Amino acid sequence: MSGRVAGRVALITGAARGQGRAHAVALAAEGADVVALDICADIASAPYPLAAPADLAETVALVEQHDRRALGVTADVRDPAAVRAAVDRTIAEFGRLDVVVAQAGIAPLGEDRGIQALLDAVDVDLLGAIATINAAVPHLGPGASVIATGSLTALRPRGGGDGGPGAVGYKYAKVALAQYVHELATVLAPQSIRVNCIHPTNVDTPMLQNSGMYRLFRPDLDEPTREDAEAAFPAMAAMPVPFVEVEDVSAAVVYLASDESRYVTGLQLRIDAGGYLKTAAFHP
Secondary structure: OOOOOOOOEEEEEOOOOHHHHHHHHHHHHOOOEEEEEEOOOOOOOOOOOOOOHHHHHHHHHHHHOOOOOEEEEEOOOOOHHHHHHHHHHHHHHHOOOOEEEEOOOOOOOOOOOOHHHHHHHHHHHHHHHHHHHHHHHHHOOOOOEEEEEOOHHHOOOOOOOOOHHHHHHHHHHHHHHHHHHHHHHHHHHHHOOEEEEEEEOOEOOOOOOOHHHHHHHOOOOOOOOHHHHHOOHHHHOOOOOOOEOHHHHHHHHHHHHOHHHOOOOOOEEEEOOOOHHHOOOOOO
16 A cells, blocks of 8 residues: 555544545545545534435545545434444444544524524534544544644634624634644643644535525625625635635645654644634734
């Protein structure tokens, strides 16, 4: 085997499409076997459809195209028992676990989503990530890598448009996850287990490309189109781009999963086209 993560086993949540699928394929291309976990069902507070079983099957097929083993698991990260079962199955079928990517997330934004949107955002984006990591850590050894997906939203001061209760829950979840990563990295460093958090800006996935998000970015229009919204998307970045691509984030995931980052831990890595720079002062 060859590749930057050859011989390793990676568990990725939210892997049926979007960023999670891209991470699975990128890691497989660099030699990893992949366990792809996804709920494969909608969550009512999310204003867009989530992945379906066919999406997860496609992720598995894409991984196998790189001659790597792939296992698709349908599970809800809000259910710690289901996540533990997925990790146990990983160990039983692959014999090890080296990389954990807690990617599963929702953005239930919009004034019409109600208080349930806040609850769901916290349950999925924070508690789901913690459930995944907690289930995995007892099986990790020296050199293992834990990668959590935060958001540029976690690093920016509150401001801009109001996305309703879901936006409050989303920001809280990502801020708390960033701190959790910092504290866990501190505790696991003596075991040479690395824990890092990536913070993307807008990414060109269904989480961004949906009518609810378009209305959030263009409240001046009743029924904004993708073209209308993409005129406003660059407000998040310092570079003149509306969003980054999934491959841009996956490149960071592969780096953090590989020995190239063997001494990198506790990092809050921004893939944000300079979005943080627009709102934050320099802190030495």
